[in-house]
Amino acid sequence: MALNRRAMLGTLGGLAFGGALAATVGKVGAAPFDQSSAPFGWTPHKLDPAACAKTAYDGYWFEDYGCCYGAFYAIVGTMAEKYGAPYNQFPFTMMEVGKSGISEWGTICGALLGVASAYALFWGRKERNAMVTELFRWYEKTAFPTYDPGDAAKGVKGPLPMSTSDSVLCHISVSRWCYANKKEQSSKDRSERCSRVTADVAAKGIAILNAKIDGSFKPDGKSEAVAYCGECHGKGKTADNSKGLMDCRPCHSGGEATQNKFQNHP
Ligand code: HEC
Ligand code: HEC
Numbered sequence: 493m494a495l496n497r498r499a500m501l502g503t504l505g506g507l508a509f510g511g512a513l514a515a516t517v518g519k520v521g522a523a524p525f526d527q528s529s530a531p532f533g534w535t536p537h538k539l540d541p542a543a544c545a546k547t548a549y550d551g552y553w554f555e556d557y558g559c560c561y562g563a564f565y566a567i568v569g570t571m572a573e574k575y576g577a578p579y580n581q582f583p584f585t586m587m588e589v590g591k592s593g594i595s596e597w598g599t600i601c602g603a604l605l606g607v608a609s610a611y612a613l614f615w616g617r618k619e620r621n622a623m624v625t626e627l628f629r630w631y632e633k634t635a636f637p638t639y640d641p642g643d644a645a646k647g648v649k650g651p652l653p654m655s656t657s658d659s660v661l662c663h664i665s666v667s668r669w670c671y672a673n674k675k676e677q678s679s680k681d682r683s684e685r686c687s688r689v690t691a692d693v694a695a696k697g698i699a700i701l702n703a704k705i706d707g708s709f710k711p712d713g714k715s716e717a718v719a720y721c722g723e724c725h726g727k728g729k730t731a732d733n734s735k736g737l738m739d740c741r742p743c744h745s746g747g748e749a750t751q752n753k754f755q756n757h758p
Contacts, residue, residue, distance in 0.1 A: 534578055536614040537571050538702045541695040544570055545639055548603075548694035552687035553646040559690045560590020563606030566694035567701065568613065582613075593662030601662045603690040604631060607697030615704075623700050625713035625737060628660045630696055632715070632739050636669075637688030639695070647684030659742045665689075717741050 544566040551562030551569070564587040572579035587609065589595060590602030607627060611620045635654040643649065653673040657665035666677055666686070675681045703709035717740050725734035734740075743750055 532612065532614060532616040532620075534613045536701060536705055537575060538705050539567065539570055539698045541698040541702070544698050545691040545695040546641070546644075549639065549641055549687050549691040550646075552690045557585065557588045558591030558602060559686055559693075560602030560606040560609075561585070561587040562687070562690040563603040563694045563697065564590075564610050565606075566691075567607065567610040567698060598663030598666070599661060601631065601660055601665055601689070601693070603686075603693035604628060604660055606690075607693060610697070611701070619704075622711035622713065623704060623709065626700055626709075626711055627693070627697055628737070629713040629715060631660055631665075631693065632656075632658050634692070636665075637685055637692055639688040639691035641688070641691075645684065647680045647687060652681065652685050652688065657742075658739050660738060664742050715739050 547570055548562045548566035551557065551565040552559055554561075561584065565584055568579050568582055569584060572582070587606055590600075590605040590609075593599045593602060594605070604627065608620075608624045611623055614620075615623070633656065635656045637652055637654065640651060653669075655669045655672045657668050659665055659668075666682065669675070669685060670677050670682060675685075700709060715737070718737055721734065721740045721744075723729065724731050726732065
């Protein structure tokens with residue numbers, strides 16, 4: 493059903509206008525303006541993960557736009573290069589906001605934000621959430637970086653040390669790698685590491701996208717920690733106060749570097 497603003501205005505007539513209309517429109521779930529395509533309505537295309545990994549890597553370095561732009565461009569930019577509209581209508585530079593965990597804040601790894609955002613052009617949350625969970629859980633468990641650009645390296649050539657972050661957060665992912673490998677977060681090595689992680693994330697994100705298009709995508713994305721803690725902190729359980737699906741352990745392990753020692757834990 494196509495509902496646009498003009499149709500709404502026609503239906504509502506003199507009932508509401510201005511802010512009141514916007515509120516009404518929000519409530520009934522109609523589109524606030526006439527979109528050029530249906531919500532989540534772009535058509536996804538299968539892509540070559542290896543070729544796009546290189547695009548992601550290069551995208552990271554292009555104008556220093558960073559991880560989120562690189563990962564997003566590897567998917568939607570590649571579709572734009574191959575198929576034109578509507579993909580080439582996207583204002584790609586807006587994805588630069590995700591760099592360094594969104595404008596330097598170290599929250600979500602921007603490469604993950606880039607891929608999740610690309611999925612959202614094609615699938616609403618009912619289908620997308622399982623794909624995002626698959627990607628994010630894989631990120632928590634994987635030792636990075638694996639991509640090696642060889643002589644085409646733009647920051648630092650040669651192999652880099654790898655580490656597993658147990659976390660989707662830029663802060664934990666980067667800081668753990670720096671600490672474990674005695675690197676400065678402001679170093680070229682760290683930029684090179686993140687550009688390679690961007691390539692890794694784009695390749696994995698595209699493998700998931702391809703499987704989804706083929707109909708062979710099998711959601712897994714389980715976490716023992718989240719399942720275990722969720723027995724009490726999950727929806728409808730005795731202590732239903734923990735929001736989210738991130739692995740709990742990096743922050744609540746009671747380890748030396750964490751603050752929470754479970755003082756009051758039953
Ligand atoms: C990125 C770090 C991080 C992750 C991951 C994380 N938490 Fe937390 N959590 C925190 C912080 C910080 C607080 C606030 C602590 C405070 O109030 O001092 C908090 C608060 C809580 C609280 C409320 C108690 C309190 O002391 O405020 C519970 C319960 C909780 N987390 C459970 C979980 C569970 C279960 C998971 C995994 C599903 C999880 N958390 C994942 C950092 C994290
Ligand atoms: C058997 C049930 C149960 C399990 C399993 C459980 N919790 Fe809790 N947790 C509780 C209850 C009950 C409280 C107290 C809630 C309150 O005070 O309102 C609590 C409190 C907390 C708090 C805040 C108090 C504190 O001591 O720091 C955090 C953080 C927390 N849990 C994290 C976790 C994490 C992380 C896991 C998984 C490793 C986990 N919990 C597993 C029942 C559980």
